[in-house]
Amino acid sequence: MPKEDYVPTLFSLFRQYGYDGTTLSKISAATGxxxxxxxxHFPGGKEDMxxxxxxxxxxxxxxxxxxxxxxxxxxxxxxxxxxxHIHELYAGGTQPCLTAILxxxxxxxxFHDKVKGLLESWIGAIANVxxxxxxxxxxxxxxxxxxxxxxxxxxxxAQNLDNASLFQRTIQQLPQVLLHPEEGSEHKQ
Amino acid sequence: MPKEDYVPTLFSLFRQYGYDGTTLSKISAATGxxxxxxxxHFPGGKEDMxxxxxxxxxxxxxxxxxxxxxxxxxxxxxxxxxxxHIHELYAGGTQPCLTAILxxxxxxxxFHDKVKGLLESWIGAIANVxxxxxxxxxxxxxxxxxxxxxxxxxxxxAQNLDNASLFQRTIQQLPQVLLHPEEGSEHKQ
DNA sequence: GACATTGTACCAAACGATCGGTTTGCTGCG
DNA sequence: CGCAGCAAACCGATCGTTTGGTACAATGTC
Numbered sequence: 001m002p003k004e005d006y007v008p009t010l011f012s013l014f015r016q017y018g019y020d021g022t023t024l025s026k027i028s029a030a031t032g033x034x035x036x037x038x039x040x041h042f043p044g045g046k047e048d049m050x051x052x053x054x055x056x057x058x059x060x061x062x063x064x065x066x067x068x069x070x071x072x073x074x075x076x077x078x079x080x081x082x083x084x085h086i087h088e089l090y091a092g093g094t095q096p097c098l099t100a101i102l103x104x105x106x107x108x109x110x111f112h113d114k115v116k117g118l119l120e121s122w123i124g125a126i127a128n129v130x131x132x133x134x135x136x137x138x139x140x141x142x143x144x145x146x147x148x149x150x151x152x153x154x155x156x157x158a159q160n161l162d163n164a165s166l167f168q169r170t171i172q173q174l175p176q177v178l179l180h181p182e183e184g185s186e187h188k189q
Numbered sequence: 190m191p192k193e194d195y196v197p198t199l200f201s202l203f204r205q206y207g208y209d210g211t212t213l214s215k216i217s218a219a220t221g222x223x224x225x226x227x228x229x230h231f232p233g234g235k236e237d238m239x240x241x242x243x244x245x246x247x248x249x250x251x252x253x254x255x256x257x258x259x260x261x262x263x264x265x266x267x268x269x270x271x272x273x274h275i276h277e278l279y280a281g282g283t284q285p286c287l288t289a290i291l292x293x294x295x296x297x298x299x300f301h302d303k304v305k306g307l308l309e310s311w312i313g314a315i316a317n318v319x320x321x322x323x324x325x326x327x328x329x330x331x332x333x334x335x336x337x338x339x340x341x342x343x344x345x346x347a348q349n350l351d352n353a354s355l356f357q358r359t360i361q362q363l364p365q366v367l368l369h370p371e372e373g374s375e376h377k378q
Numbered sequence: 379g380a381c382a383t384t385g386t387a388c389c390a391a392a393c394g395a396t397c398g399g400t401t402t403g404c405t406g407c408g
Numbered sequence: 409c410g411c412a413g414c415a416a417a418c419c420g421a422t423c424g425t426t427t428g429g430t431a432c433a434a435t436g437t438c
Contacts, residue, residue: 001387020209021294024424034389035425041387045424096293100345104290105210112349119349145346145355153342157334160292160301160308166334213398223415224399234399 003041006031007056010049015098019050019107047110050102054114057098060089061118069125075133079126079175086151086171093158093167100152123148126178133179143178150174192230195220196245199238204287208239208296236299239291243303246287249278250307258314264322268315268364275340275360282347282356289341312337315367322368332367339363 009030013022024046028035042048064085069078090097099115102108123144130140150170158167198220202211213235217224231237253274258267279286288304291297312333319329339359347356 018207018209018294020207023422025422033387036390036427037388039425040389099349100289101293103345103349104285104293105207115349116351119346142358145350146359149339149342149346149355149359151342152345153338153340156289156292156341156345157308157338160288160304161334162305166338169331170335170338212396214396225401225416226414228399229413 003052006033006041007052011053011056011098012095014050014053015096015101018101018105019046019110020105022046050107050111051114053098054102054111054118058118061122064089065122066125069129075129076175076179078129079178082126083171083174087168090155090167093155093164093171096159097152097155100155119148130178135182139182147174147178150177192241193245195222195230196241200242200245200287201284203239203242204285204290207290207294208235208299209294211235239296239300240303242287243291243300243307247307250311253278254311255314258318264318265364265368267318268367271315272360272363276357279344279356282344282353282360285348286341286344289344308337319367324371328371336363336367339366 010027013027013030016022017026024035024038027033027038027046027049031038033041038049039045042052044051065082068081068085071078073081087093089095099118102111103115123141126144126147127137127140130143131137135143151174154167154170158164199216202216202219205211206215213224213227216222216227216235216238220227222230227238228234231241233240254271257270257274260267262270276282278284288307291300292304312330315333315336316326316329319332320326324332340363343356343359347353
């Protein structure tokens with residue numbers, strides 16, 4: 001079996017238990033492979049496995065967000081499509097975010113740069129759509145950041161409250177929140 | 190030295206390294222206490238230490254949010270004061286959230302109920318202020334949830350991007366976002 | 379076709395290190 | 409003395425990792 005076949009299993013393990021919490025015993029049990037076999041596919045050990053998972057996530061982002069947002073259709077339609085993919089990725093808010101969980105504990109030092117890159121390209125892609133829709137560039141970036149704040153925050157709160165609908169509500173209204181016209185001077189006080 | 194004196198150190202350890210990542214060796218080094226001394230103060234071991242930290246956080250929430258929001262002053266002023274305390278708690282967005290980090294890995298199973306309770310009372314307190322300001326109760330609760338989504342999300346994104354000002358911006362505009370009048374039917378599509 | 383060679387996938391067993399947790403024995407002080 | 413408080417050694421378990429090997433299909437050589 002090629003190693004790619006194990007990446008989805010690794011993905012769900014790491015995003016559930018985190019870097020420190022995902023032990024090789026758990027991985028061995030979940031994949032059905034002995035520890036030595038795991039080192040055959042991933043010579044770099046646990047760190048190598050997470051790197052593979054992150055590459056896999058990179059591809060996912062490329063296909064389901066970056067390429068999509070830069071493609072055809074109205075901005076509204078593109079953003080909505082993105083939200084559908086997000087909804088699927090996080091299983092409707094019941095599954096944690098890999099990048100968020102890797103930003104904590106031991107994983108933080110190891111994968112910070114990679115995670116940062118993923119996040120930045122995501123924000124940039126959203127901002128590009130908004131610029132294309134006529135928004136000022138600075139405002140577009142700000143709203144791109146706000147989009148990821150909402151996504152990440154909704155995931156955390158939804159899971160801590162056992163309330164997935166809270167996440168779904170947030171995602172569903174994301175496109176119109178992003179595209180709503182600037183009012184006054186953005187609530188200047 | 191009474192055990193309370195070590196709780197702040199434990200707090201910063203656990204919110205930095207998470208439950209799995211915070212080893213007794215790290216705790217011993219950070220507190221300057223031997224393991225035996227740690228078990229003298231916290232007979233229940235690591236789990237006992239986290240419980241103490243969570244109690245400490247409970248008191249913090251009680252004093253700096255619940256009591257404050259139920260107190261005197263205009264809703265706007267109370268919410269602003271709360272945001273100042275939040276800003277201080279998270280060191281301007283440079284420090285992670287304890288409850289978020291405890292919701293992952295092994296800690297999730299152990300402390301989920303406690304964390305959920307903390308979050309719920311926080312949301313409830315914000316909602317009460319909004320109801321008092323004349324908002325519909327359902328909308329008030331929704332905005333209370335959104336407030337915590339923004340806080341948690343901003344923390345995650347700010348740290349992954351090494352951009353604390355992103356957090357500060359989010360917190361600073363939180364009061365007026367919470368209090369802004371309902372427009373149309375909340376962006377009905 | 380027969381046979382050695384190579385490469386891939388896999389694993390049991392064990393490594394040293396460190397884990398969370400416990401016990402021992404000594405110290406300083408009222 | 410009595411006892412609270414703690415450093416240090418120790419416990420079994422588990423950590424991530426490594427060694428040494430088996431089974432088997434593909435390839436090359438005669």
